[in-house]
Amino acid sequence: MNEINYKDYYSILGLEKNCSEEQIKSAFRTLVRKYHPDINSDTITNSKVKDIIEAYEVLSDKEKRKSYDYIIDSLSKKGIKSFQSKSNLNKEKSKSFNFNEIFSNIVGNLKEGTINTVKKFNNIEKDICISIYEAYNGSSKNIIITNEENCKKCNSTGKYLDNICLECQGKGFIIIKNNIKIEIPKNTLPKDKLEIKSQGYGSGITKGDLILNIKVEEHPFFKLDSEGNISCELPITVTEAILGAEIEVPTLKGPIKMKIPPGTQNGTIFRLKERGFYNKEQNKIKCQYVKINILIPKNLSNKEKQLYNELAIMEKIYPREKIYEVVYGKNK
Ligand SMILES: [Zn+2]
8 A cells, every 4th residue: 555644743732723823832831741741761752742842843833834734735635644643653564754854854863852842942031121230230130930830749640539630720730939030241232131041941851941031221311222332412512512621421330521622513423432331242342422412502691692692793604605505506
């Protein structure tokens, strides 16, 4: 008989073909809990876990799922049936359609790959908001992580003495809250990830990690970019802009003196070297950019008005001269 069998990944996960991504995820989690918990060496359990992981890796990937659906559709139109891996432990004789032969990179080194997949799946990913000062100087923080632990009473089966396990309400795991102290290193940048080993779900060698996505809170003065540059806007007076001045600028390292040259225009950006974050990838201390914002006074005293009037008479520049030239030509 020229018969090809293939694995029905949906039934391996106990799902219908039209199931949602969420259902795939949750079925996988439940089954892995049930069968691993530490990828034991028992071959039956191990091959079952391999099938579960293989099914998950194909079905959880949109593209692979699409191809798989397409292939099984065309196979089933030809009357070719799936097999359940349980009945196929003696697979020497039966020619099996192995999806991995098409997607050979899916599982790879099975034992190692299996552990890594379960480990990855057991990772907890969480956003963490820190202030710009915590990011710059580093800090330690306590965070609360909601974690799931295997139920010891029912050994994660959800059943106790043929009844539903009351300890975990039949779920096979219990929810616990862990208070974890984390260290945020100096010069942590937005979008950095902090990996805290073995604080994820699961247990033993397949216990996942806690992955914290860093978010740096907005600061009213210092703006931090993803490379570690700081930018800020600094207001100065009209006379400081015209006559020049030495003014103090706040930086994360403390205030620094900065020279404003005479005749500084509004919007000019000055660069303060090495006043930003240290960027590990570039091995460089980034800058602080200071954008000048000239404040035009609004409520003048009579004396001030008089002086500005005197200045206006003395003014030698005609700021719109060029515009007239451009718009009307030189002769008009
Ligand atoms: Zn239980």
